[in-house]
Amino acid sequence: MTDHALAHPFSETQWHRLHSLLDELDGRQALWLSGYLAGQSTDFMATSQPADKRPAVLIAYATETDNSRLLAQRFGEQCREAGVAADVQDLARVRPRQLAKQGALVVITATHGDGDPPEPALPFFEAMMDDDTAPNIKNLGFAVLALGDSTYQHFCTAGRQLDARLEALGGERVLERQECDVDFHAPAQAWLNRLLDKLPKPASGTTPSAPAITSRSTPSHDKQHPLRTEVLVNQRLSAPGRTSPIHHLELALEVPDFPVVPGDAVGVLADNPPDLVAAVLDATGLNGELPVSVNGTPQSLVQALRQHRDLTIPGGRFLDYWAELSGHATLKEAVNGGTRTQRALLKRHQVLDLVRDYPARPDAETLVATMRPLQPRLYDLANSLSSFDDELHLTVKSFHYGFNKRRETGIASRYLLELQPGDSVRLYPHRNPRFHLPDDPEIPLVLIAEGTGIAPYRAFLQHRAANGQHTPFWLVFAEQRFEDDFLYQLAFQEARDNGLLARVDTVFHIDQPHRALADPLVEQIDQLAEWLERGAHLYFCGDKDSLTRTEAALRENIDAHLGAGHWKQLSKAKRLHRNLY
Numbered sequence: 001m002t003d004h005a006l007a008h009p010f011s012e013t014q015w016h017r018l019h020s021l022l023d024e025l026d027g028r029q030a031l032w033l034s035g036y037l038a039g040q041s042t043d044f045m046a047t048s049q050p051a052d053k054r055p056a057v058l059i060a061y062a063t064e065t066d067n068s069r070l071l072a073q074r075f076g077e078q079c080r081e082a083g084v085a086a087d088v089q090d091l092a093r094v095r096p097r098q099l100a101k102q103g104a105l106v107v108i109t110a111t112h113g114d115g116d117p118p119e120p121a122l123p124f125f126e127a128m129m130d131d132d133t134a135p136n137i138k139n140l141g142f143a144v145l146a147l148g149d150s151t152y153q154h155f156c157t158a159g160r161q162l163d164a165r166l167e168a169l170g171g172e173r174v175l176e177r178q179e180c181d182v183d184f185h186a187p188a189q190a191w192l193n194r195l196l197d198k199l200p201k202p203a204s205g206t207t208p209s210a211p212a213i214t215s216r217s218t219p220s221h222d223k224q225h226p227l228r229t230e231v232l233v234n235q236r237l238s239a240p241g242r243t244s245p246i247h248h249l250e251l252a253l254e255v256p257d258f259p260v261v262p263g264d265a266v267g268v269l270a271d272n273p274p275d276l277v278a279a280v281l282d283a284t285g286l287n288g289e290l291p292v293s294v295n296g297t298p299q300s301l302v303q304a305l306r307q308h309r310d311l312t313i314p315g316g317r318f319l320d321y322w323a324e325l326s327g328h329a330t331l332k333e334a335v336n337g338g339t340r341t342q343r344a345l346l347k348r349h350q351v352l353d354l355v356r357d358y359p360a361r362p363d364a365e366t367l368v369a370t371m372r373p374l375q376p377r378l379y380d381l382a383n384s385l386s387s388f389d390d391e392l393h394l395t396v397k398s399f400h401y402g403f404n405k406r407r408e409t410g411i412a413s414r415y416l417l418e419l420q421p422g423d424s425v426r427l428y429p430h431r432n433p434r435f436h437l438p439d440d441p442e443i444p445l446v447l448i449a450e451g452t453g454i455a456p457y458r459a460f461l462q463h464r465a466a467n468g469q470h471t472p473f474w475l476v477f478a479e480q481r482f483e484d485d486f487l488y489q490l491a492f493q494e495a496r497d498n499g500l501l502a503r504v505d506t507v508f509h510i511d512q513p514h515r516a517l518a519d520p521l522v523e524q525i526d527q528l529a530e531w532l533e534r535g536a537h538l539y540f541c542g543d544k545d546s547l548t549r550t551e552a553a554l555r556e557n558i559d560a561h562l563g564a565g566h567w568k569q570l571s572k573a574k575r576l577h578r579n580l581y
């Protein structure tokens, strides 16, 4: 068959690239790719189908850490098995006008930032809230599942706002909004089951559509099915004696086709520190060997507390249980006093404070059932699998915070920093497509990092070098001291010497207390403008406050230099990439 015998939707360049990729694949890789594409097809199809062929139900998700996407995809499969025509799509790719043509809309959305919608879906939320761009959705059946975390002041705000707006725009609520806390699996599934009953079913006698093949048909790892990796190296990168040390970790990757590229991260399932687990057992008088179950899996209490339960933040259900069990007036008043009083109490008490200050004798199973699940933590990959396909590298900084006048250490960073070669770590891939490299290797890239934000840039450089690509890179990096804290200094200096890095600028806050991360770029604004005119993309990675200030300074200077609204255009053209934490 010639290329032209098949009417394909690709440009000539894409067609050639596709062919040369397919030529390189062996049978196993081709099979994997076909399964992967089939899995993605729920997303692809929704954007490419003509309007009149759109399935009745659109299941749209807005996510940053994947919970909403996984729920949406699972619900999509459940719908198809029940014969309900449903498409699953990222809200970031839904145009509000498209909604008017749907039969029903199911939204699964998280809340992030400080009560904000997940960042990729921001344009969708903005367009929906704006009277000029909001669609007319009279009679559109809708239902909203809101994911959140009740320890945040603005609980489930994104879901609440969208639910109210869909109603205000003329939609008809098929089922009352469900709000879920971090232990969302059971309530979310129960709500989705109820929703399924209310969605339009095929006429009797029609055969339900076959369940779609998802990327799960290939070996895959996620939060529920993490991969066990072995620690090869755990090395301090920063100066000895620094209060928040930074380490470089190398983990053995013993599975093929781990689906990450530079810019992606891994979700790490950290263990709680053994001394904290022991202190909780001690204060509750429970034996760690007691049998309990977590999501239906039987295990010992000590394992549940070590691997699955949040021993830091108590959460509302635990507080209710403990107030009842201990019978203590202070706790009862907090529970009965409404959200604000509860939150005030939780701000002063971690789990250990509660169980020590208000002693009681819990039942092991109820204790585990009422505690919040321990959340995974995301770490950006610091290497490219094109260079080391059997290793994952992470850059980890110790995290400390003040609590009740004492100094606490972050669970995940403490766990990772204390690992020894030979220990194992449970993790899963986390895709971050908004922070990937552009396809065209000739596009110049300005890489701006505060501290550990440098990790993905190491992966970017390795990736381009391994593929023999010559991208103009300009690195701007800030840390504490030049002598001690220039992370991966040798690698970046080598890249500078061999021409892979075109420019490097650094800011060391302790050495140069008045110098900001934006300063080197502002001082070289002509150069930056020239790079932008050549089509450069800008990447911002690391500490949210520092990089938000940096972006504001650059925006002001670039708009002054290249014309008002220039920065906004860069953002619209997807040439600004942010990965902030």
Ligand SMILES: Cc1cc2nc3c(=O)[nH]c(=O)nc-3n(C[C@H](O)[C@H](O)[C@H](O)COP(=O)(O)O)c2cc1C
Pocket: 062, 063, 064, 065, 066, 067, 068, 069, 109, 110, 111, 112, 113, 114, 115, 116, 118, 147, 148, 149, 150, 152, 153, 154, 155, 156, 157, 182
């Ligand atoms: C950085 C961050 C900020 C968050 N902010 C909020 C918030 O303001 N309100 C809220 O209810 N939940 C908040 N959450 C909790 C998430 O909504 C919750 O973990 C949800 O399950 C994430 O879903 P996703 O994986 O689909 O993004 C936040 C989570 C993170 C990691």
